[in-house]
Amino acid sequence: MNNEVKISIITINFNNYLGLKQTIESVITQNYLNREYIIIDGGSTDNSVEVINQYSGNIDFWVSEPDKGIYNAMNKGIARANGDYLLFLNSGDTLVDDSVLGNVAYVGFNEDIVYGGCTFIKGQEKSLGKYPSHLTFSHFLDSSLPHPATFIKKSLFEKVGCYDENLKIVSDWKFFMEAILKYKCSYRKIDVLISNFTEDGISSNPLNKNWVEEEKFNVITKDFSKILFDEFVKANNVVAHVKTSRMINVLKKIGLLSNINF
Numbered sequence: 001m002n003n004e005v006k007i008s009i010i011t012i013n014f015n016n017y018l019g020l021k022q023t024i025e026s027v028i029t030q031n032y033l034n035r036e037y038i039i040i041d042g043g044s045t046d047n048s049v050e051v052i053n054q055y056s057g058n059i060d061f062w063v064s065e066p067d068k069g070i071y072n073a074m075n076k077g078i079a080r081a082n083g084d085y086l087l088f089l090n091s092g093d094t095l096v097d098d099s100v101l102g103n104v105a106y107v108g109f110n111e112d113i114v115y116g117g118c119t120f121i122k123g124q125e126k127s128l129g130k131y132p133s134h135l136t137f138s139h140f141l142d143s144s145l146p147h148p149a150t151f152i153k154k155s156l157f158e159k160v161g162c163y164d165e166n167l168k169i170v171s172d173w174k175f176f177m178e179a180i181l182k183y184k185c186s187y188r189k190i191d192v193l194i195s196n197f198t199e200d201g202i203s204s205n206p207l208n209k210n211w212v213e214e215e216k217f218n219v220i221t222k223d224f225s226k227i228l229f230d231e232f233v234k235a236n237n238v239v240a241h242v243k244t245s246r247m248i249n250v251l252k253k254i255g256l257l258s259n260i261n262f
Contacts, residue, residue: 005109007035007101007151008083012073012090014042017051019092019198024051026094028058032101036060038080040073048091071163071171078157085109085151088172092198093148103192104151112156112185113176117193118149129197133189135180137224144173149194156185170215177224 009027013020020039027037041048041064049064056062061080067073074088089095096119104116118129129146132139160179163171179185 005034005085005105006083007032007105008077008081008086008154009035009037010074010077010081010086010088011037011039012042012070012077012088013039013044013048014091015044015046015048016091017044017047020048021051022094023089023091024055024058027089028055029098030095030101031099032105035101036081036083038062038077040067040077040080041065042067042073068165069168071165071167074172075162075165078154078162081154083154085114086154086157087151088147089195090148094196096193096195100192100194104190104194107190107192109151109153110186111188112153113145113150113179113187114190115145115150115187116190118146119193119196120199121196122199128193131189135187137177137181140173140177140181145176146195146197147172148197150176159183160185167215167219169212170219173216174219174223177219181224 011020011023011027013023024037024039027035037059039052039059039062041052041062043064043066052059052062052064063076067076070090077088078086095101104114107114115131117131120127120129129149131143131145135145156179160175160183164174165171167174180187
């Protein structure tokens with residue numbers, strides 16, 4: 001086990017004291033001791049602060065104050081973190097068992113991003129998220145990496161930058177895109193189930209689907225239009241691929257398909 005790697009676990013919370021309690025308990029019982037725990041609360045008016053105080057002896061830093069959104073809160077956590085790797089485990093999300101951090105450390109930390117398995121929980125339904133070992137632009141068109149199951153080297157934030165606070169839903173998706181596709185950071189998928197992700201956040205709400213798509217569209221057209229076109233051109237049977245892709249409208253709107261004859 002690589003006990004020399006310090007892991008910072010960061011929990012963002014706002015008015016979810018029951019979920020926060022579950023998250024805290026899954027963190028403080030970990031048998032991997034080279035860790036720190038940070039909680040950024042957005043000025044909750046429920047019992048969240050009482051819960052934090054209950055476990056304050058196991059929390060390295062916490063604050064409860066108004067913020068400018070989830071990514072502003074996550075950036076506060078990054079600024080406070082002293083670990084080599086950061087894991088965002090927000091209120092309601094839990095680590096799968098008491099030994100999971102030790103299991104990840106045993107597998108080893110070397111890359112900029114290390115990610116594993118994540119169980120998605122929606123009501124009584126559970127599903128296992130599936131993520132490829134090789135991450136491409138095509139993967140990010142429809143998916144991302146699960147932040148509760150992804151360890152990010154802190155120095156990567158210094159290289160890529162912190163989360164874009166102008167985005168309200170997809171800034172973590174944008175960060176992974178930039179880190180992997182633009183900055184060519186190293187990454188590795190590990191065969192370890194890491195966390196349970198409760199689908200009750202803003203990005204999981206079906207009512208916000210159009211908002212999510214709009215933010216993604218704006219990011220792609222502004223920052224990734226050339227990569228978008230290059231990925232499709234490199235694909236085998238590019239015309240058939242593009243014709244069946246739900247992202248064809250993106251290519252059309254930014255004028256990259258005007259010279260392609262279907």
